[in-house]
Amino acid sequence: MTQPPAQHARRKPESGWRRGAKVLAIALTVAVVAAVAVGGFYAWSLTQRLAEAAVPLKDAPAQPPALSAYDEAFSVLVVGTDECDDQVKAAFGARCTDPENDGARNDVNMLVHVSVNPRRVTVVSFPRDLQIPIPECVGADGTTFGGAYKAPINSAYEDGGLTCVADTVSELSGQSIPFAAKVSFGNVVNITDAIGGVEVCIGGEGINDPDAGINWEPGARVVTGYDALAFLRTRKGIGDGSDLARIGNQQQYLSRLVNKLRSDEVLSNPGTLIGLANTAVNNITPSESLADPIRIAQLAYTLKDVPFDDITFVQYPVVDDPDDANRVVPDEASAAILWDALERNAPLALTGEAGANGGVIADPSAPTPSAAPVETTPTPDASGASAAPEVVELPSNVNGSKATQATCSAGNG
Numbered sequence: 001m002t003q004p005p006a007q008h009a010r011r012k013p014e015s016g017w018r019r020g021a022k023v024l025a026i027a028l029t030v031a032v033v034a035a036v037a038v039g040g041f042y043a044w045s046l047t048q049r050l051a052e053a054a055v056p057l058k059d060a061p062a063q064p065p066a067l068s069a070y071d072e073a074f075s076v077l078v079v080g081t082d083e084c085d086d087q088v089k090a091a092f093g094a095r096c097t098d099p100e101n102d103g104a105r106n107d108v109n110m111l112v113h114v115s116v117n118p119r120r121v122t123v124v125s126f127p128r129d130l131q132i133p134i135p136e137c138v139g140a141d142g143t144t145f146g147g148a149y150k151a152p153i154n155s156a157y158e159d160g161g162l163t164c165v166a167d168t169v170s171e172l173s174g175q176s177i178p179f180a181a182k183v184s185f186g187n188v189v190n191i192t193d194a195i196g197g198v199e200v201c202i203g204g205e206g207i208n209d210p211d212a213g214i215n216w217e218p219g220a221r222v223v224t225g226y227d228a229l230a231f232l233r234t235r236k237g238i239g240d241g242s243d244l245a246r247i248g249n250q251q252q253y254l255s256r257l258v259n260k261l262r263s264d265e266v267l268s269n270p271g272t273l274i275g276l277a278n279t280a281v282n283n284i285t286p287s288e289s290l291a292d293p294i295r296i297a298q299l300a301y302t303l304k305d306v307p308f309d310d311i312t313f314v315q316y317p318v319v320d321d322p323d324d325a326n327r328v329v330p331d332e333a334s335a336a337i338l339w340d341a342l343e344r345n346a347p348l349a350l351t352g353e354a355g356a357n358g359g360v361i362a363d364p365s366a367p368t369p370s371a372a373p374v375e376t377t378p379t380p381d382a383s384g385a386s387a388a389p390e391v392v393e394l395p396s397n398v399n400g401s402k403a404t405q406a407t408c409s410a411g412n413g
Helices: 016-038 042-053 089-096 153-173 186-195 225-233 242-259 270-281 291-303 332-343
Strands: 073-080 106-113 121-125 133-134 148-152 177-186 199-202 207-209 214-216 220-225 312-315 318-321 324-328 360-362 400-402 407-411
Touching: 042 400, 073 153, 073 199, 106 291, 106 360, 121 186, 121 242, 133 153, 133 324, 153 177, 186 225, 186 270, 199 207, 199 360, 207 407, 220 225, 225 242, 242 400, 242 407
Parallel strands: 073 177, 121 312, 199 407
Antiparallel strands: 073 106, 106 121, 133 148, 199 220, 207 214, 312 400, 318 324, 360 407
């Protein structure tokens, strides 16, 4: 049954600087693709920087790094924090100088699930206003946080750092998380500029959001540097002005970024690749399991040939929090269908909108795709091998899109 759209869009506007954290999930993708393309010999020079602030995970893999494909299914948690860093302090003024604004929140939480035989990639975005239990966590300084029965997911980083976020998402999803990385939003400028910008599509009536510093007409637009940051932090200028609408817009950017990273424009340019690897590593705080350049190269090699139609971006399903109209809580029934499909490595069919709360629309300039062939379950062969799972139609409130699906921001003018 279709769930009513969450109304937490109507909360008081957040400070503009926090919105920049939404783009940060691109950094791990960049690092992984760049590291394998550049080659292991260069990656070794990055080892020290990766290891300096690495943190442990309880589900760290037993399988050692190797210059070959990773032979199991795995998940990577990508966390984007809203902390100040040197790259953005001047732009955000009082937020980065007022002691009362100290601290960092995990405003971006993306779980990248990679299956095996065949390889499929599913990126699950968790809304920052999602109210869930936070487990007991021990911070990097040894301080113990006793846990919370119900708290916003974006409070977990302050409670116990990247390890605490991984434990929180693992308990919510039931997924083992062997790899994780944290990035702060200062690399929005660096990463986007390192690949020469990303072309996005502004649809609807265009985006006019003074809080994000945007007043753009409809049409294609190459965003670089702070324009990319502004595009990804806009909320009031798209759809119904909600954080849920913004997730669809961010997924548009990420999909177009992945397409560019795997294009000849990037992969055939060694200078661009070296710059990407260097820039990305300088902006990533990894788990100990991901602090080895050989491991990064291994995961990149594993991902490099996944068909775009098997790369799916979805939003974790939610319903309004009955205790707070500005928050949301898990839709556990819909989520169970998603996690079961990932566990069985079933092909995914999206039945809902490309983005929740009207954040994106179909790109009218994109060719109309031909009807996809209907997949059926094959009969087991003579060896008794199990049949491939049938296509799973996700519930309509698991909004999202495929990497082959071109979308545009639903600008509300």
